[in-house]
Structures are given as C-alpha cells and as structure tokens.
Amino acid sequence: xxxxxxxxxxxxxxxxxxxxxxxxxxxxxxxxxxxxxxxxxxxxxxxxxxxxxxxxxxxxxxxxxxxxxxxxxxxxxxxxxxxxxxxxxxxxxxxxxxxxxxxxxxxxxxxxxxxxxxxxxxxxxxxxxxxxxxxxxxxxxxxxxxxxxxxxxxxxxxxxxxxxxxxxxxxxxxxxxxxxxxxxxxxxxxxxxxxxxxxxxxxxxxxxxxxxxxxxxxxxxxxxxxxxxxxxxxxxxxxxxxxxxxxxxxxxxxxxxxxxxxxxxxxxxxxxxxxxxxxxxxxxxxxxxxxxxxxxxxxxxxxxxxxxxxx
Numbered sequence: 001x002x003x004x005x006x007x008x009x010x011x012x013x014x015x016x017x018x019x020x021x022x023x024x025x026x027x028x029x030x031x032x033x034x035x036x037x038x039x040x041x042x043x044x045x046x047x048x049x050x051x052x053x054x055x056x057x058x059x060x061x062x063x064x065x066x067x068x069x070x071x072x073x074x075x076x077x078x079x080x081x082x083x084x085x086x087x088x089x090x091x092x093x094x095x096x097x098x099x100x101x102x103x104x105x106x107x108x109x110x111x112x113x114x115x116x117x118x119x120x121x122x123x124x125x126x127x128x129x130x131x132x133x134x135x136x137x138x139x140x141x142x143x144x145x146x147x148x149x150x151x152x153x154x155x156x157x158x159x160x161x162x163x164x165x166x167x168x169x170x171x172x173x174x175x176x177x178x179x180x181x182x183x184x185x186x187x188x189x190x191x192x193x194x195x196x197x198x199x200x201x202x203x204x205x206x207x208x209x210x211x212x213x214x215x216x217x218x219x220x221x222x223x224x225x226x227x228x229x230x231x232x233x234x235x236x237x238x239x240x241x242x243x244x245x246x247x248x249x250x251x252x253x254x255x256x257x258x259x260x261x262x263x264x265x266x267x268x269x270x271x272x273x274x275x276x277x278x279x280x281x282x283x284x285x286x287x288x289x290x291x292x293x294x295x296x297x298x299x300x301x302x303x304x305x306x307x308x309x310x311x
Contacts, residue, residue, distance in 0.1 A: 002267040004298045006067055007291065008033030009275045012282040015042040016053050019060035026066065028289035030295075032081050033067035035107070035274040037074070039090075044073065047089030049096050057101060064272050069218065070106040070145075071100040078132030079111030079125045091136045101145035105117055105218050105272060106140065107148050108133075110167035110176070112157065118164050126166065130180050137182035145269055148218040149173055150188035151177045151208075154200040166257040168197045170212040170279045177215045186217040190276070192224045196246060199226040205261055213265040220276045222256030223247070248278035250286040251293040258293075262300040273298060 009031040013022035025033055036057070038044050043053040047150045061068070080087050091108070098106050111129055118125060133147065140147050151170045157163035166172040170189070177187050185264045189212050198205045229245030231238060247254070275290050 001269070002265075004302060005268045005270050006032045006069075006272040007275075007294055007298060008035055008067065008069060009282075009285055009287055010035045010071075010277060010290070011037070011040075012277070012287075014061075014277045014279075016041055016056045019057060022065060023060060023066060025284055025287065027064065028284060029195040031066065031275075033069055033274070035069040035276065036101070037071040037181070037210070038094060039073035039075075043097055044090060044093045045110055047086050047093055049093050049100070054100055059068070061101065064207055068098075068101040068103040069272065070094060070101065070103040072106055072108045075107060076108060077111040077113075078108075078136075079113050080130045081128065086133070088135070091132075092139055095136065095139050095143050097144055098145045104144060105146050105148055107150050107218060107220075108174065109150055110152060112152075112165045114161045115161055115164040118166065122166075126176065132178065133176075133180045133185050133205055134182050137180065137184040140184040141182075144307075145184065146216075146217055148188040148216075149185065150190050150220070151193050151212060153190070153193040153196040155246060155255070156229050158200075159228050159230055159270050168201065169203070170194055170208040174212045174215055187212055187215045188218045188220060189213065189216045191218040191258075191261055192220070192222050192248075192254070192256055193246065195226045195261070196224060196228065200228045209261060209265055213267045215268055219271055219273045220274055221230075221251065221257050221290075221297070222276045222278075223249040225252050225254050226256065226307045242275055248276055248281070250277050251275070251279055251290040251297075255283070258297055259300060262297050265301060267301060271301065273286050 011034050043050050072082045096270045151173050152165045152167035195209045224247045225243035
C-alpha cells in the first residue's frame, strides 16, 4: 500500500523578502511542505549558491513545520553538450541548496533538444543524460537527496517543431530511470503534463501514468484542459481564455479526469505530492480548496477510497 508522506504547495511568491508571508499562506492552506525553484529566488549565481539568499530562505523557514522539496532550474539540461560545465555546476548548486534547506527530493527535467538532433542522435543524447543523472545522483546521495525526473507536457516549442523532449512519453522517463539504475534517481509524475501529452500524441493517460508509477517518488498536481498551445503570440490571460497549454490551474478549474487517472496506480510504498499552482491563480482560497481536493485524491493513491467503497 502506498503512503503519501507529504502534501505540499509550490512557492507562490518569489521575493526573498516576502517569504514569511508566503509561507504563512501555505501553512494556512494546510501545506506540509513548500516546493522551491532556487533560481527564481536568485539563490544561484553563475553556477554557485548565493549564500545571502540561501540564508534568507533558511531563516524564513526557521521554526516552521514546513518541509521542502527543491525544483531544479527549468533550464537544467543534462543533454546540453554546449554548456555542459555550467549545467553540472547549476545541478550541484541546486543540490547544495537542497541540503541546506533539509530537502530530501529534487525535481529535474529531461532535456529539451532540437527536434532533428534527437531524431538523429537519440541514443547518444539519452546516454549523455543518463551519465549526467548518475553523476548528480552520486552528489545527491551524499546530500541525502533523491533526484526525481519529471515527465513533460506538449508545449509551444514542440507544436512549432523546434524542440522535442523524450519526457513527453512517460514510458521513456521510466526507461531512463531504470537504465540509470541509481538508488538516488527516481521519477516525478506530473499528471497534467501527461494529460496534455497524451491527448496530443494519442496515448492513453492511464497507461502513461501506470508506466511511470513504479519508479515514482514525487508527484505534481495541477489542472488543465489537455490542450496543446497553438495560439500565435497569445497576450496575458489568453491561454486561460482558450484553455490551452500547461496552465498550472487550481484543482477543479480544468477538466482532468482525476479520479480515473489516480485510481490504482502501481506506486511504490511512499510518495510525496506538490500542488504546482502558478502564482497568478494562487490565493488563500484557491490553495485551501486545492489542498482539500488533493487530500481526497490522495486517498485514491493509498487505496483508502477503494477500501471504503468495498465496505
């Protein structure tokens, strides 16, 4: 049986001076941890931890019950041979910050790469990413952190043909984690990412999630309509108006079939969950409502809902 060890919320305010108020709001909503991208707080400078900012985060967390999950910078790309040295430095700096904050999980993304390159050089690029994950996995082990490789959504870069990511297919993420074969490298399931990619590429959502679940240690929950973003140069707010793209909405705002998606996933014995709601939609009310909804969904992961129905 799966246990949900922690239900948290992504940081909603990326201003180091405003962290106490942001943490207050998350605690009031019922979050047990906060997920933080250190780059958005300017906590990494030129591949090194920016100690004054890291200390501010530590101080703002002091005395609070909030745990921490770290989300590595979105540009961290272990397929990037042009910027290999700084990519490794940013990954290691992120792990150093994770250790300083007491985080035990760090989310990382598979590499976005030119579409033609992945088609022509897939084996070499996948091997490069595996080597990078193993190397960071060794650093993570010394910090007591598990890296969690996340599946990706179909986005504008994929839609226009410029970039592609093997992580659009949860089966590829699962195979990559298995091939890395490192005790400190696992996966993150992002349910909405899988929903968008599945509808675009003709996958079955439940098949995708079930393929990745056995190697998963962390999950992202947020809502969407499963639509590929195809608007030319959308203005602020227009992607929501059209329901397109990776919107990171509060739970219940989109049409993701949560109960079907999360029931019966073959997860390991323990996972953590983060509500990844974009700051523009994150209010005290939307966060509290999403936490309540997420707790009900967590029962489907743990089997509680199925047992109650059987009784």
